[in-house]
Amino acid sequence: MPSIDALSERLTEYLDPTQIQKVRRAYFYAAQAHDGQRRKSGEPYVTHPLAVASVLAEMHMDHDCLIAAMLHDVIEDTEINYDGIESQFGDQVAKVVDGVSKLTHLEFESKAEAQAENFQKMVLAMAEDIRVIIVKLADRLHNMRTLGAMRPDKQRRIAKETLDIYAPIAARLGMRDVQVELEDLAFKAAHPMRAKFIRRAVVQARGQRRDVITEIQTAIENRLKQEGLPGSVTGREKHLYSIYMKMKRESRSFASIMDVFAFRIVTNTVDECYRVLGAVHNLFKPVPGRFKDYIAIPKANGYQSLHTDLFGARNFTIEVQIRTKEMDAVAAQGIAEHSHYKSTGDGSTAVGSYSRARKWLQGLLEMQQAAGDSMEFIDSVKKELFPDEVYVFTPKGRILELPQGATPVDFAYAVHTDVGNSCISCRIDRHLSPLSEPLKTGQTVEIITTPRAQPNMAWLNFVVTGKARTSIRHFLKNQQMHESVELGRRLLNQYLAQFDINDEQVDQVKLQKMLEDNNFKNFDELLQDIGLGNRMAYVVARHLRPGDNSEDENSDKGVDGKALVIRGAEGMVMHFARCCHPIPGDSIVGKISAGRGLVVHRAECRNMNAKRDEGNRDIFIEWADTSDEEYGVVLELQVESQRGIIAQLATAVASAEGNVRQILSGEKDGQMNAVTIELMVANRVHLARIMKKLRAIRQVNRVTRT
Structure with a gap:
């Protein structure tokens, strides 16, 4: 069992007597704080912080780090608080101890959520002082060395957490000795029989x-x-x-x-x-x-x-x-x-390792700020801890390290978040390439941007870096919030128009009461709830109408205001129904769908007729006069079987400036084939021109729009 005297003797190799005395004082302070506490193995609890400090002494860590190691469980397991440690040992030591301590006074829905919150708190402390993670890794290393005292199920859980988080972090910080021992100890705990047979071999x-x-x-x-x-x-x-x-x-x-x-x-x-x-x-x-x-x-x-x-x-x-x-x-x-603590920024290997670690921690901090919650953050960190990297170059010759399988989108976000958000295409070694193409070491990547561009939700299917994933989600989340607020405002104004007012003219007393009754912090939250379809605009309008509200809230007088005008590309809270594929020129109606926003249907859509029978309310909408967008539509054809007929159909669509997305050949009935064409058109007139071209083909017997 280690002793404070043996540790003090070892510290004489690189610390002066005054610093050693401070470490000894921290030991006796911890021993008094943990008095009466014992570990699962039955040993006095103070043997654990002493062992953690001994691990750090082998690395020649500075005296403040050793003091923090002695005290790392004091805040968590005793009555002593942050202020007590700060008054006795200084601000630096207190911050490291607080960073290592867990969030023991908060309740979480699950063990996974508690671990994620603890890790998130530790990352914030690491960004201020990198010694937090060094103490935590030494703490985890000694816990893994003494894991045998735990129940088997707890051993497996701790071993999995070690392999998922702490061993990769040790590898990412270049601490190979710690990484190797953590992995072998965790492997032995998680798979004892496999470890035994491999060791014997x-x-x-x-x-x-x-x-x-x-x-x-x-x-x-x-x-x-x-x-x-x-x-x-x-x-x-x-x-x-x-x-x-x-x-x-x-x-x-x-x-x-x-x-x-x-x-x-x-x-x-x-x-x-x-x-x-x-x-x-x-x-x-x-x-x-x-x-x-x-x-x-x-x-x-x-x-x-x-x-x-x-x-x-x-x-x-x-x-x-x-x-x-x-x-x-x-x-x-x-x-x-330890040489980086004594260095003067001379560009040595240790200084380079330290600066890269700081850069990585800064990246973690950015991910934490953009992440929606701790579970999303820890998921991003796990994806960031890849052992293999690819090295690619910017057009100016700067080298960027990215995980194996990284794409140009990951590269764009590694350069800068704004570059990723405005990325539209890329050149790899001067050739235009897909944004989803995995990068290889030695390639030169050039990102093409435009101010009007924005992240695509499909990017989440292939990006691998935590920064890219978190930044895309953060942007889309903010955009959805903004778009749902604007849609909610337009929907509310459509119903307020029957009372000859708009959202800026509503009674503020009534509005404030409605916000308080429904636990909304502000008017934008109410509008967002309307835009997402969680609250009906006509109900809110009736609550906010001028005069007395004694009239039956469920009565329907219709909407006297103008129809809601849509331009087509309305963003993330307006969707076009795939059951009827509406396009400009069609008569359309809208249906509010909870959590999705406004779904646009053709007026004659069977699904809308069914919803009307159920008593659901329509949103009256119409197309704007101009739109530069293209819309999906599906045609069903009956054609005579003949070699090259599919090519003829595609050529006919192209000649009418249509864009074919997909052609499917269905069941064959004698000499007739059923063909389904999914294509993109500008409006109803454009669709009519394409259908005319298709009907002109001699082998086409029938063309119908689904």
């Missing part, structure tokens, strides 16, 4: 491979000596979870994965890294297409190294990583590598 394979590993390592060391290059060569062990995931992801056997021998060469300078690369390529033949230069283009978490695959002795594949000592330290500890 690894131990057995290690013994069989010892001679080959020694032979390859000696050959590399001898070649480096011949070239006069410094460098230590060590074999790399694959950890259990990575072996399991590789077997699962690539459907490979354990033997095929273990046939690959991995080595790491650590040298002094970047120049020596590239010279070592040349030496090993002279020793063994490189595998084409398997070289990656993460020194010139670091990973998103700041990781730097040269990776190469070689054909080695006895026909084995060799994986070699080449890096400097500083790169090796950052690869192991990432932003926790």
Whole structure:
């Protein structure tokens, strides 16, 4: 069991006596605060914060971080509050402790919602002080080491959360040592039998491979000596979870994965890294297409190294990583590598890792601000924590790191939210490409924008970055709110017109009473409710009409005002019914649908006749005089079976300036075929011209509009 004296002895390596004394004082403060509390294992509770501080001491974290580790459960589990810690240990320590603490005093509908809220709160604290997440990861690491004291179902739940959130965060921050241990401990808790069998197989394979590993390592060391290059060569062990995931992801056997021998060469300078690369390529033949230069283009978490695959002795594949000592330290500890606390911004590897982590946290903060709730936010974060990246270039040569499978829309939002919102098309390597095309490393992407453009809901089907997904949802949500308010205003004014007033002339006393009775904060919320179809405009109009309201609210005197004029492209709260496909020139009526807004039908639509029979009210609407939009319409044809008839039909539609979206050939009845054509037209006159062209084809017996 760790002791404060043993920790103090270890801290003498890099902290001065005054700072060590502050850490000791924090320990005794925590011991007193947690007095009488015990862990599930039966140990005094204070052993946990002491162990967390010991984990951070191995990373050489500063004394404030160690003090926060000692106190990280004090706010959550004792009577001591934020002010008490601030008065004793200062503002910085109190903020880190508060960031790590959970939201224990709020009630949530589910465990998942509580976890999401806790994570969201922690991200906000991380944005102010990155040490919050370092303390949290150390806390989670010790909890995983002592997970055996928990019930099996709780072990599995905590293990899943660790694999979903905390291990990927450790990877994203470059803290590989923490990531590997978290993954292996979580794997063991979630799948104990699988972990046991893989561990046994690894131990057995290690013994069989010892001679080959020694032979390859000696050959590399001898070649480096011949070239006069410094460098230590060590074999790399694959950890259990990575072996399991590789077997699962690539459907490979354990033997095929273990046939690959991995080595790491650590040298002094970047120049020596590239010279070592040349030496090993002279020793063994490189595998084409398997070289990656993460020194010139670091990973998103700041990781730097040269990776190469070689054909080695006895026909084995060799994986070699080449890096400097500083790169090796950052690869192991990432932003926790202590040199960045002492650096002066000289562009070192640790400083680069730290700045990238800050940039990532800033991105999380933007996502949090745009997200609708904590569950949506944590879903976006999970999608953001991809282990593989693609590196693409802006036209000016700037490099952007994006997750595997990212599209030009993800790229646009990575450049700037406004670029994503106004994106209409893109060029990849100077060629026009679809916005949904997955990007590949090395491509140059140019985004074409226009001020009138806006995000498309269909983009949510293919974007992969959390920022893009959250920004699109945020824009659409705000736009729907704005459009529903405007539609609600137009609908309300249509019914208020029978009382010779509009929304600006209503009695403010009546309006305020209605808002209070229905728990609306303001008039816009009421209009939004009307526009979304959750409240009927004629009922609201009757409540707000001048004079006495004693008249029966359910009586219907009709609407004396003008019909609602629509232009076609009314946005997200006006929809055209797919049962009858109305187009300009048709007589139309509207139906308010709860949650969707206004649905436009043709006046003769059977569905509308049925709704009238049920007593539903119509909204009187008419087309605007001009519209630049195209509208979908469906035609059913009966044609004689003949080779090339489909091509003739498409040509006829095109000759009348129509746009065919889909042609379906239906059942065949003797020599006759039923054909359904879905096309886009400007109005009823345009449709009539197309139908005339189709009827002119000799093989077409009948053309009808559905």
